[in-house]
Amino acid sequence: MFKEPIVRHYEWVSSNGIFATKPRKQRQDAARAELDIIKTESLKPYSVADELAKWAKLKNDGHISDEDFNEVRRKLLGR
Secondary structure (H helix, E strand, C coil), X not given: CCHHHXXXXXXXXXXXXXXXXXXXXXXXXXXXXXXXXXXXXXXXCCCHHHHHHHHHHHHHCCCCCHHHHHHHHHHHHCC
């Protein structure tokens, strides 16, 4: 009766971290996206407008949050 919720909680904390506000997958996706921007910057020049359009589409399709989009936008425009 009491063991099952404790086990589920233990598994959740193990996979998400104790103070997680976002699921681990979402945090990993955001980190991967940031890494992709860094790789893109070092490999080839790109149009900031094109990159913003791509990120806006991801946001509109629900793949990234407004917070993630605003962070990427700030980095791209601050370049």
